[in-house]
Amino acid sequence: MRLRTNLSLGIGGTLVAILILIGIFGPLITRHDPLAIDLRLALAGPKPNHPLGCDALGRDMLARLMYGARLSLAVSISVVALSLVVGSLIGGSAALAGGRVDSIVMRFVDVFLAFPGFLLAIALAAILGPGLTDLVIALTAMGWTGYARLVRGEVLSLREREYVQAANTLGATPSRILIRHLLPGIAGPVAVQATFGIGGIIVAEASLSFLGLGAMPPTPSWGNMLDAGRAFLLVAPHLTTAPGIAIGLSVLAFNLLGDGLAQLAGRRS
Amino acid sequence: MIAYLGRRLLALIPVALGVATITFALIHLVPGDPVVAMLGDMAAPADIEGMRHELGLDRPLWQQYAAFLGGLATGDLGESISTHQRVAHLIAQRFPATLELASAGVIVAIAIAFPLGMIAGAAPGGPADLGAMGFAVVGISVPHLYLGPLLMILFSLKLRWLPLTGRGGLSHLILPAVTLGTALAAILARMLRQSLVQVRGSDYMRTAIGKGLSANAALLRHGLRNALTPVVTLLGLQLGGLLAGSIITEVIFSWPGLGRLMITAISARDYPLVEGCVLTFALTYVVVNMATDMVYGLIDPRIRLGGEAR
Numbered sequence: 001m002r003l004r005t006n007l008s009l010g011i012g013g014t015l016v017a018i019l020i021l022i023g024i025f026g027p028l029i030t031r032h033d034p035l036a037i038d039l040r041l042a043l044a045g046p047k048p049n050h051p052l053g054c055d056a057l058g059r060d061m062l063a064r065l066m067y068g069a070r071l072s073l074a075v076s077i078s079v080v081a082l083s084l085v086v087g088s089l090i091g092g093s094a095a096l097a098g099g100r101v102d103s104i105v106m107r108f109v110d111v112f113l114a115f116p117g118f119l120l121a122i123a124l125a126a127i128l129g130p131g132l133t134d135l136v137i138a139l140t141a142m143g144w145t146g147y148a149r150l151v152r153g154e155v156l157s158l159r160e161r162e163y164v165q166a167a168n169t170l171g172a173t174p175s176r177i178l179i180r181h182l183l184p185g186i187a188g189p190v191a192v193q194a195t196f197g198i199g200g201i202i203v204a205e206a207s208l209s210f211l212g213l214g215a216m217p218p219t220p221s222w223g224n225m226l227d228a229g230r231a232f233l234l235v236a237p238h239l240t241t242a243p244g245i246a247i248g249l250s251v252l253a254f255n256l257l258g259d260g261l262a263q264l265a266g267r268r269s
Numbered sequence: 270m271i272a273y274l275g276r277r278l279l280a281l282i283p284v285a286l287g288v289a290t291i292t293f294a295l296i297h298l299v300p301g302d303p304v305v306a307m308l309g310d311m312a313a314p315a316d317i318e319g320m321r322h323e324l325g326l327d328r329p330l331w332q333q334y335a336a337f338l339g340g341l342a343t344g345d346l347g348e349s350i351s352t353h354q355r356v357a358h359l360i361a362q363r364f365p366a367t368l369e370l371a372s373a374g375v376i377v378a379i380a381i382a383f384p385l386g387m388i389a390g391a392a393p394g395g396p397a398d399l400g401a402m403g404f405a406v407v408g409i410s411v412p413h414l415y416l417g418p419l420l421m422i423l424f425s426l427k428l429r430w431l432p433l434t435g436r437g438g439l440s441h442l443i444l445p446a447v448t449l450g451t452a453l454a455a456i457l458a459r460m461l462r463q464s465l466v467q468v469r470g471s472d473y474m475r476t477a478i479g480k481g482l483s484a485n486a487a488l489l490r491h492g493l494r495n496a497l498t499p500v501v502t503l504l505g506l507q508l509g510g511l512l513a514g515s516i517i518t519e520v521i522f523s524w525p526g527l528g529r530l531m532i533t534a535i536s537a538r539d540y541p542l543v544e545g546c547v548l549t550f551a552l553t554y555v556v557v558n559m560a561t562d563m564v565y566g567l568i569d570p571r572i573r574l575g576g577e578a579r
Binding site: 211 | 290407412421513521535
């Protein structure tokens with residue numbers, strides 16, 4: 001079991017680190033402009049100057065892929081961070097308030113949970129229109145409920161623990177109990193869920209962009225690159241393969257990392 | 270049993286109402302004027318007012334909401350702006366295709382997950398387990414978005430075994446169903462394996478083996494049924510993923526279902542049709558979720574009998 005934990009953490013962590021490095025520094029390294037059109041290179045296969053070939057407009061695929069990584073990571077990390085804040089505030093305050101407030105707030109969350117998340121994101125993105133801010137809003141609407149439930153559950157169960165009750169008896173203020181005793185206890189499970197969440201949002205972002213509801217061309221995103229490549233499946237399969245593998249590897253990376261973190265957290269408690 | 274089913278069905282009503290309200294709020298409360306979006310920024314104010322009146326958007330919100338719920342109760346979802354057909358009619362035309370694809374996806378998922386999970390769970394740590402779980406890790410990571418085009422390149426364009434797009438006989442169904450079902454198969458296989466591994470150590474398994482059953486027979490006859498409960502729960506939890514996957518799969522394979530209808534309606538800014546599609550998807554999701562819950566109760570009598578608490 002320990003070996004599996006280390007393997008998941010090691011491989012997942014390394015892949016995530018590489019991905020983040022590419023997202024930050026990739027665009028600085030490549031000499032190619034991801035938007036520069038060169039029709040002489042349209043649909044060109046891999047060659048020394050363009051290791052992943054060029055798309056239908058002769059734009060360098062590697063440069064587009066690296067800018068896509070930046071967009072994908074920026075969007076998914078903001079969405080997860082935002083969902084986490086909204087979810088924790090709602091779930092945490094429901095748990096702390098307890099009673100009527102708690103049950104009303106959680107009924108509201110339940111109704112949201114009964115609504116399929118990706119459908120909500122599609123509908124919101126369709127109404128708000130394409131664009132990165134709207135994309136983040138649409139995806140956050142889909143993501144926050146899970147964190148609200150998780151944080152509420154954790155707060156409710158931690159509050160009954162002896163060490164928290166002891167602090168309470170000793171006269172610690174509610175805010176001190178929250179910051180010193182509850183938050184550190186919640187951090188583990190929340191970090192696990194957020195790690196898996198990033199993987200999920202990467203796919204959701206790619207899917208929305210693929211459907212024309214997210215990042216709009218010419219801005220390179222893995223989703224709209226896949227969509228653009230579909231017309232050239234036979235003549236230029238690398239147009240779909242490159243972003244497809246990028247999405248798959250990113251999801252794999254965050255899933256492995258999440259898996260490793262979950263086992264680490266499970267072992268500790 | 271009947272009481273249990275009745276309770277579950279009654280619980281459906283408020284959830285369905287909530288889901289319908291979210292759909293209404295999405296279309297009517299979210300900033301951004303659908304009429305301006307439809308007609309464009311340059312449209313004459315008179316045209317915008319006319320369109321608003323035609324769609325009933327100039328009425329007070331509560332009247333619109335009442336009309337929406339009334340329409341819903343009678344199965345009237347309004348008229349499509351782009352085709353001028355009844356929305357309910359358009360949806361009824363497309364719905365069977367989506368149901369066909371989704372069922373086929375689940376069948377593919379179960380058909381792959383069961384043998385895989387059983388093989389892996391029968392001898393944890395062995396080479397078969399490693400192979401099966403390796404497949405599962407890859408299967409979970411490959412997005413529908415990419416698996417679809419990949420299968421098209423391999424089986425339609427290179428090997429020419431299966432048709433590229435569209436709906437028809439079984440041959441048209443295979444690639445979309447595999448695209449949709451693979452991720453689910455991987456998730457279920459992993460769960461089944463884990464659940465079987467847990468069940469192996471239980472007392473009744475040891476008793477069964479002690480009575481002379483072979484380890485595999487005991488696993489098949491006694492272990493599997495008990496290992497199934499978490500798998501069914503997980504299947505229920507994955508319905509959202511299945512729905513998202515089916516929308517993407519329909520678009521990739523030009524499958525004439527509800528998902529593609531919705532995406533087309535979105536690009537045509539046909540809001541009544543978008544609203545109808547979102548509503549149908551959401552209500553189907555709620556109903557199927559409830560059905561999974563009931564199956565859960567059928568497999569595990571403890572849930573049915575202790576149902577009051579749920």
